[in-house]
Amino acid sequence: MVIKVYNTLTHKMEVFEPFNPPIIRLYVCGPTVYDYTHVGHARTYVAFDAIKRFLKLKGFETVHAQNITDIDDKIIDRANKEGVSWRDIAEIYTNDYLEALEKLRIEVDFSPKATQHVDEMIDFISKLIEAGFAYESHGSVYFNVDKFLEYGKLSRRTKGEEWRQEEQFMREKRKPYDFVLWKKAKPGEPYWESPWGPGRPGWHIECSVMSCFYLGTKIDIHGGGTDLIFPHHENEIAQSEARYGVKPWVKYWLHTGFLTIKGEKMSKSLGNIIPLKDVFKEHKPEVLRLMLVLTHYRSTIDFSYELLEQYERIYDRLRSCVDLLIRIAHKENLNFKISNQDLKIAERIDEFLLGFIKSMEDDFNGAKAAPYLHDLISISYTSIIPSGKAELALRALNAFKRMNQVLAVLDDVFHTKGFEREFVDKLVKIVIDVRHMHRARGDYEVADKIRELLASLGIKVMDSKDGSTWSYV
Numbered sequence: 473m474v475i476k477v478y479n480t481l482t483h484k485m486e487v488f489e490p491f492n493p494p495i496i497r498l499y500v501c502g503p504t505v506y507d508y509t510h511v512g513h514a515r516t517y518v519a520f521d522a523i524k525r526f527l528k529l530k531g532f533e534t535v536h537a538q539n540i541t542d543i544d545d546k547i548i549d550r551a552n553k554e555g556v557s558w559r560d561i562a563e564i565y566t567n568d569y570l571e572a573l574e575k576l577r578i579e580v581d582f583s584p585k586a587t588q589h590v591d592e593m594i595d596f597i598s599k600l601i602e603a604g605f606a607y608e609s610h611g612s613v614y615f616n617v618d619k620f621l622e623y624g625k626l627s628r629r630t631k632g633e634e635w636r637q638e639e640q641f642m643r644e645k646r647k648p649y650d651f652v653l654w655k656k657a658k659p660g661e662p663y664w665e666s667p668w669g670p671g672r673p674g675w676h677i678e679c680s681v682m683s684c685f686y687l688g689t690k691i692d693i694h695g696g697g698t699d700l701i702f703p704h705h706e707n708e709i710a711q712s713e714a715r716y717g718v719k720p721w722v723k724y725w726l727h728t729g730f731l732t733i734k735g736e737k738m739s740k741s742l743g744n745i746i747p748l749k750d751v752f753k754e755h756k757p758e759v760l761r762l763m764l765v766l767t768h769y770r771s772t773i774d775f776s777y778e779l780l781e782q783y784e785r786i787y788d789r790l791r792s793c794v795d796l797l798i799r800i801a802h803k804e805n806l807n808f809k810i811s812n813q814d815l816k817i818a819e820r821i822d823e824f825l826l827g828f829i830k831s832m833e834d835d836f837n838g839a840k841a842a843p844y845l846h847d848l849i850s851i852s853y854t855s856i857i858p859s860g861k862a863e864l865a866l867r868a869l870n871a872f873k874r875m876n877q878v879l880a881v882l883d884d885v886f887h888t889k890g891f892e893r894e895f896v897d898k899l900v901k902i903v904i905d906v907r908h909m910h911r912a913r914g915d916y917e918v919a920d921k922i923r924e925l926l927a928s929l930g931i932k933v934m935d936s937k938d939g940s941t942w943s944y945v
């Protein structure tokens with residue numbers, strides 16, 4: 473089946489055909505590290521990780537680079553405010569970002585920092601000046617937008633609109649829409665030596681340079697949030713196509729919808745961020761990941777803890793379901809005698825897996841894929857688990873495993889060894905017996921507390937006059 477993808481460049485749904493299949497080169501714009509990584513960032517990074525994982529499931533090989541902007545005005549401002557060095561600020565928030573990626577199971581092959589590639593940026597800018605696409609002025613260098621005739625092709629803006637006309641820049645720039653490639657250092661600011669004097673790179677140049685350094689000059693997918701379409705990605709196209717002479721430099725431009733809070737974009741500059749480190753104190757990273765993957769990457773998500781708690785329930789149900797299926801599948805009662813009724817269930821399992829995959833083929837539509845996951849959970853609870861049949865459990869597990877190649881929220885369940893599961897079962901049995909002793913003595917307060925604590929681990933205790941039984945919720 474073909475994969476279809478919405479390309480911001482053409483404003484159309486297109487058949488996905490990478491430059492050099494089966495390799496896919498993916499570049500995602502990462503953070504400027506001057507504050508904690510927040511839920512809005514997670515929205516974009518998880519979306520591209522899920523897209524990449526789906527492409528792998530489809531048999532592609534992927535190379536994924538995601539940059540870290542570790543030198544920028546905002547980093548310098550924060551360092552000045554706090555009276556520390558800009559390198560310290562960058563380091564603190566880079567570590568926070570990398571930890572968040574790990575917790576969210578986002579696997580990036582290359583995480584280059586802008587400061588590691590200043591030499592390549594200077595070289596890139598020099599080549600642009602030689603080719604007449606850039607000019608030096610007052611110790612800074614600007615891109616000459618008029619020279620790049622296709623400027624505006626991504627954002628569809630014309631040169632009359634919303635251009636920054638700050639006075640200082642207007643003294644230096646030939647046209648209001650020219651953008652900076654190299655910034656002359658102000659007194660006291662960090663700087664690197666360059667042919668144009670001491671300064672530092674502008675923001676856009678780093679992505680053109682680092683994407684090429686790690687992925688070459690033909691990139692299949694370049695992504696980021698919708699906020700980056702203009703000016704960041706527009707400028708990246710101008711610089712890269714001018715420098716490398718390749719068109720298109722990037723084949724598919726993909727942009728994620730915003731994560732908002734009370735209807736407003738979550739962003740550091742608006743001061744409404746919820747840092748991931750705070751979310752993860754109370755909620756598992758897998759729950760947030762599940763919520764983000766099961767939403768279409770282009771739609772807006774209005775974040776709330778209530779929404780997250782809905783996914784907490786889905787996640788618990790999913791985990792318990794897979795755990796129960798694994799217990800059944802490990803029973804040694806495989807006889808491969810499948811009845812007609814079983815065959816129907818097996819067919820439905822296949823349908824759900826296919827539905828999930830087809831939905832992802834349709835512009836990586838996680839929201840469309842979600843009902844198939846829910847159906848698989850439901851059929852497991854209503855028909856497979858009660859039947860206790862290992863054959864069906866195995867079949868359902870196979871479908872869950874495939875879905876989890878994209879979801880990446882069940883790895884620990886699948887990796888738990890049989891003997892660990894048995895060990896946990898024995899421990900739970902001891903706790904239940906101790907509780908039973910308390911009940912027999914009429915000590916209901918302790919018994920209720922134990923039940924409550926077990927429930928918080930997803931273990932449900934049912935009392936009857938013959939004793940207590942338990943199950944994973």
Ligand code: AMP
Binds near residue numbers: 503696698699732
């Ligand atoms: P920043 O740290 O603001 O430079 O953002 C880093 C990446 O996260 C970029 O790809 C942004 O587009 C994306 N991003 C930041 N905030 C949000 C948000 N509220 N919703 C979706 N993506 C975001």
Ligand code: ZN
Binds near residue numbers: 500
């Ligand atoms: Zn970028």
